[in-house]
Structures are given as C-alpha cells and as structure tokens.
Amino acid sequence: MLLNTKRLFSMARPKHCRRIASIPESNYFKPRGIPLHMLDEVILTVDEFEAIRLSDLEGLYQEQAAENMGISRQTFGRIIESAHKKVAESLVKGKALKIEGGVIEMASMRKFTCSDCRHSWEIPRGTGRPKDCPSCKNSTIHRAEDDKGYAGGVGRRQDRCHRRIQ
Numbered sequence: 001m002l003l004n005t006k007r008l009f010s011m012a013r014p015k016h017c018r019r020i021a022s023i024p025e026s027n028y029f030k031p032r033g034i035p036l037h038m039l040d041e042v043i044l045t046v047d048e049f050e051a052i053r054l055s056d057l058e059g060l061y062q063e064q065a066a067e068n069m070g071i072s073r074q075t076f077g078r079i080i081e082s083a084h085k086k087v088a089e090s091l092v093k094g095k096a097l098k099i100e101g102g103v104i105e106m107a108s109m110r111k112f113t114c115s116d117c118r119h120s121w122e123i124p125r126g127t128g129r130p131k132d133c134p135s136c137k138n139s140t141i142h143r144a145e146d147d148k149g150y151a152g153g154v155g156r157r158q159d160r161c162h163r164r165i166q
C-alpha cells in the first residue's frame with residue numbers, strides 16, 4: 001500500500017532532521033477481532049520506524065545506523081529505545097500501532113546491482129560505496145542502470161527536511 005506522503009510530511013524546517021531511506025509500506029497495525037473504537041493506539045514516528053528497520057531488520061550496528069540517519073549515536077540510541085518500547089507495548093498490551101510523524105527527511109539513494117547474482121539494492125548517498133554484494137558477497141557490483149535516485153516529490157533534495165505538524 002502506498003502512503004499519501006503529503007499527509008505524512010509538511011514543509012516546516014525543524015533543527016534536527018533524521019534521514020530515512022524508506023517510507024513504511026503500511027502505517028496502521030491493529031489486533032484482529034477488536035473494534036477500532038475499543039483500541040488504544042501507540043504512535044510510532046517514522047524515524048523510530050527507520051531505526052527499527054536499520055537496526056533490527058538490516059542488522060546494522062548502532063553507529064552505522066546513526067550515520068545512515070545523519071544523527072549522533074546517542075540520539076539513535078534514544079530513538080531505538082523508544083521504538084522498542086512502543087512496539088513492545090503494542091504487542092503485549094494489544095494496542096493498535098500507527099506510524100506517523102517525526103522529524104525526518106528522505107535520503108537520496110544510490111542503487112547498485114550485482115552482476116553475479118543480479119541482486120539489486122539501494123543505499124543512502126554519502127554512506128560510501130559498498131564493498132560487496134549483500135546477497136552473495138561477491139565484489140562484482142556496479143551502479144544500477146536505472147539509478148536515478150528518488151525522482152520528484154519528497155526527498156529529491158537531501159538538505160530539505162519535512163516534518164508533520166500534529
């Protein structure tokens with residue numbers, strides 16, 4: 001499901017942007033069989049979502065994850081701790097989980113392809129060229145031909161920060 005990004009972001013410029021590489025594919029999760037009006041909601045911000053993605057799914061060390069998001073390791077530590085607590089609260093107490101808001105900007109991305117296994121993947125600009133393919137570990141990698149970064153809309157420029165006004 002594609003999100004309406006205009007709903008997630010507005011044009012205010014906060015001081016501390018957290019760079020994110022992707023927008024969540026789905027932004028609302030609820031326990032089955034309980035009507036919405038009876039559910040409590042936990043709000044996970046988009047930067048907290050990104051912290052979970054980088055740290056828990058991609059398995060990055062906090063230092064690397066912090067660098068990807070353009071923030072200090074201390075700040076990353078605070079974000080991931082808060083994110084874990086919210087996800088736990090949702091799971092344990094059966095609350096709905098909604099992903100929205102946060103002080104974020106979209107990273108501009110570079111796309112690479114492995115000519116050996118054909119795996120292709122994206123990494124944020126400015127984080128260095130990968131040494132090998134994350135799938136087969138061969139070093140037969142090159143910039144993807146269809147690499148245009150994120151074109152248009154949110155995230156075309158790295159120095160622009162978007163924030164939701166609650």
Ligand SMILES: [Zn+2]
Pocket residue numbers: 114115116117118119133134135136137138
């Ligand atoms: Zn490969």
